[in-house]
Amino acid sequence: MNTQSTFATGLASSITTSLDESAMVRKVAWRIMPLIMICYLFAFFDRINISFAKFQLQGDLGLSDTAYGLGASLFVVGYVLFEVPSNMFLYKVGARRWIARIMISWGIATAAMIFVSSEWQFYGLRFLIGAMEAGFAPGVLYYLTLWFPTAFRGRITSLLFLASAFAGLIGAPVSGLILSNLEGVMGVRGWHWLFLLGGLPCILLGLVVLSQLKDRIEDAQWLSHEERELLRSRIAHQNKDTGGHSLLGAIKTPGFLTLGLVYFLIQVASYGLNFWAPHLIRTAGTQNPTVIGLLTAIPYICGAISMVLVGRMSDASGERRKFVIGLMLLAAIGFFMAGMFDKQTALLVFALCALGAGVVAAIPAFWALPPKLVSGAGAAGGIALINTLGQLGGIVSPVMVGRIKDMTGSTTPALYVIGCMALLCVLILAYGLPEKLRSKENSRV
Numbered sequence: 243m244n245t246q247s248t249f250a251t252g253l254a255s256s257i258t259t260s261l262d263e264s265a266m267v268r269k270v271a272w273r274i275m276p277l278i279m280i281c282y283l284f285a286f287f288d289r290i291n292i293s294f295a296k297f298q299l300q301g302d303l304g305l306s307d308t309a310y311g312l313g314a315s316l317f318v319v320g321y322v323l324f325e326v327p328s329n330m331f332l333y334k335v336g337a338r339r340w341i342a343r344i345m346i347s348w349g350i351a352t353a354a355m356i357f358v359s360s361e362w363q364f365y366g367l368r369f370l371i372g373a374m375e376a377g378f379a380p381g382v383l384y385y386l387t388l389w390f391p392t393a394f395r396g397r398i399t400s401l402l403f404l405a406s407a408f409a410g411l412i413g414a415p416v417s418g419l420i421l422s423n424l425e426g427v428m429g430v431r432g433w434h435w436l437f438l439l440g441g442l443p444c445i446l447l448g449l450v451v452l453s454q455l456k457d458r459i460e461d462a463q464w465l466s467h468e469e470r471e472l473l474r475s476r477i478a479h480q481n482k483d484t485g486g487h488s489l490l491g492a493i494k495t496p497g498f499l500t501l502g503l504v505y506f507l508i509q510v511a512s513y514g515l516n517f518w519a520p521h522l523i524r525t526a527g528t529q530n531p532t533v534i535g536l537l538t539a540i541p542y543i544c545g546a547i548s549m550v551l552v553g554r555m556s557d558a559s560g561e562r563r564k565f566v567i568g569l570m571l572l573a574a575i576g577f578f579m580a581g582m583f584d585k586q587t588a589l590l591v592f593a594l595c596a597l598g599a600g601v602v603a604a605i606p607a608f609w610a611l612p613p614k615l616v617s618g619a620g621a622a623g624g625i626a627l628i629n630t631l632g633q634l635g636g637i638v639s640p641v642m643v644g645r646i647k648d649m650t651g652s653t654t655p656a657l658y659v660i661g662c663m664a665l666l667c668v669l670i671l672a673y674g675l676p677e678k679l680r681s682k683e684n685s686r687v
Contacts, residue, residue, distance in 0.1 A: 263476075266465075266469050266472065266473065267391070267394050269464075269465070269469070270389055270462075270465070271398060271401070273462075273464060274389060274455065275398070275402070277447075277454060278382055278402065279401065279404070279405040280405070280447065281341075281378075281382070281444075281447050281451065282379070282382065282402055282403075282405040282409075283405040283408055283412075284345075284409075284440070284443060284444050285375065285378050285379065286406040286409035287409045287440060288348065288352055288371070288375060288440060288441075289317070291352075291417065291436055291437065292313075292314050292317070292368075295433035295437065298421065298431060298433040299364075299433050302431065302433070303358070303360065303361060304361075305361060305364070309361055309364075312365065313364045313365050313368045315637070316365055316368040316369040316372065317368045317369070317371055317372035318372060318633055318637060319369060319372060320368075320369040320371070320372025320376065321372035321373070321633060322372075322376075322630050322633050323373065324372075324373045324376035324377065325377055325380065325626045325627075325630040326626045326627050326630060327376075328376045328381070329377045329381055329384065329625065329626035330626075331377075332377060332381045332384070337384065337385040337388070337455075337457055338457045339457075340381060341378065341381055341382065341385065341448075341451055341455070342449070342451040342452040343448070344375060344376075344378045344448075345378070345444045345447050346444070346445050346449070348375040348444060349442060349443070349444030349445035349447075350374075350441065351367065351370050351371045352371055352437055352440050352441030352444065353437060353438050353440075353441030354441075355367060355434070355438075355441075356430070356434040356437060356438055380625040380626040382402065383399070383402075383625050383629075386398055386402070387477075387613045388458075388477065389459065389473070389477075391473070391476045391477055392613065392614075393557055393560070394557055395557070395610050395613070396552070396554070396556040396562065396607065396610050397550070397553035397554050398553075399606040399610060400549045400550055400553030400554075400603075400606045400607075402606065403549060403606040404546055404550070407542050407546040407602065408546075417436060420435050420439060421436060459477070460474065492615070492627070496676045496678075497615060497675050497676040497678065497679050498612075498624060500670060500674055500675060501611060501612055501615070501628055501675075502631040502632075503631070503670065504671060505608060505629070505631055505632040505635070506631045506632055506634060506638075507570075507663050507666060508570065508601065508604050508605060508608060508632065508635070508667060509632040509634075509639070510635040510638060510639040510660060510663050511573050511577070511597075511601045511604075511639075511663065511664050511667075512601050512605065512635075513635065514577070514639050514657075514660045515541065515594070515597055515598060515601055515602075518653060519538050519594055520538050522580060522594070522653065523537050523538060523587065523590065525584065525653070526584060526585055526586065526590045527585070527587055528587055537587075537591055540594070540595055541595050541597060541599075541602070542598055542602060543598075544595045544598045544599040545599055545601070545602025545603055547599070548600070548602065548603035549602060549603040549606055549607075552565050552569065552603045553606065553607070556607060562610045563671055563675065563679055565607050566604055566608050566611070566671055567668050567671045569599075569600045569603050569604035569607060570600060570667045570668050571600070571664075571668050572599060572600030573600030573664045574600075574661045574662075574664035574665045574668065575596055576593050576594065576596035576598070576599075576600055576601075576661075577593075577597060577658070577661030577664060578657070578658065578661045579593035579596065580593040580594060580597060581654045581657035581658050581661070584652075584654050609625075612625055612628055614679055615678065615679065639660070642656065643656040643660070
């Protein structure tokens with residue numbers, strides 16, 4: 243160890259004696275996370291609002307189901323194509339500026355849906371919205387690695403993904419209220435209001451991000467000098483031994499592409515829940531849409547609770563990989579049980595709760611793994627690449643389930659297939675990762 247490194251380590255040790263690191267991280271979290279969580283909530287809502295607007299939009303534009311489905315999926319195409327380039331720009335210009343740019347541009351594009359009057363305009367704007375939002379989620383994940391030591395990232399990432407759970411729980415009733423109560427107000431259609439009220443707040447939030455977030459710990463004047471030095475030295479020390487300091491370096495890092503495959507399989511399971519839970523509950527015998535909506539929310543509530551508990555426990559133990567293994571095993575059991583009890587509503591909902599507690603919590607738990615391999619530009623571009631592979635899982639899953647249902651007349655075989663894919667994910671996590679990802683982290687570094 244050279245003199246400079248020894249001095250930095252000694253300085254950090256001396257500072258730690260006079261500071262409570264947990265209290266300092268809480269201070270950072272209270273400053274950063276509320277704004278980021280609100281931004282993430284709107285980002286997730288931006289992905290699902292098209293489903294709430296479906297019937298009015300189709301009627302006004304004269305779209306077939308095929309045309310609607312193509313337009314909805316073009317969002318994912320735009321997102322996937324521009325995900326990695328977006329995060330490479332983020333690394334060059336700074337996370338604060340780029341996240342603000344993303345929010346402002348996607349807010350404008352979303353609000354512009356009120357001007358859509360033809361099928362091709364619908365296609366083009368959906369693609370544009372996806373392209374404008376590309377890089378937001380991995381960009382935020384990268385930003386968190388700049389501010390939080392590894393020992394705290396599990397619970398911090400869980401907090402971030404709680405926003406997506408709230409978007410799902412809150413988004414449906416709020417969208418229903420907008421569509422029913424604002425229909426015709428000021429001569430504007432309800433679905434126009436839905437996109438307008440989804441887009442305009444994003445523009446405002448982008449301006450708030452630009453003014454409130456900081457790119458560097460050194461610029462955080464709301465931390466004391468000692469706190470800034472401790473936080474900076476902790477994170478610098480944890481990142482110095484990681485490989486993949488460029489996107490190409492990240493791709494070449496042993497285990498990196500394997501993580502991409504793992505996340506692809508997690509997202510196949512996640513979209514299996516997202517797209518088919520209401521259908522499963524309906525085919526089990528429940529016909530009332532309100533009851534279906536309430537029952538569908540229960541697995542996400544279980545997922546939110548599991549997410550918080552696992553985030554805390556994984557931080558305390560340092561066992562990131564083993565928690566993801568356990569969660570995906572629970573998800574696999576949930577899929578198999580859903581197939582077995584597809585005609586018994588009570589047992590089916592219990593199976594979906596196990597599935598939700600597993601796969602919903604597995605996503606934030608997984609994101610503690612990539613920073614163990616990559617840092618710098620490698621983390622910015624690499625996290626985006628892994629997220630892109632996951633989005634491909636989101637395309638494969640609904641198409642695969644739909645195809646199996648068309649061939650067999652039932653979704654049950656598809657549930658078993660996804661359960662097997664979840665088990666494959668477990669096996670890769672257990673035996674297919676390099677030692678660096680299989681080793682336990684210290685609970686305090």
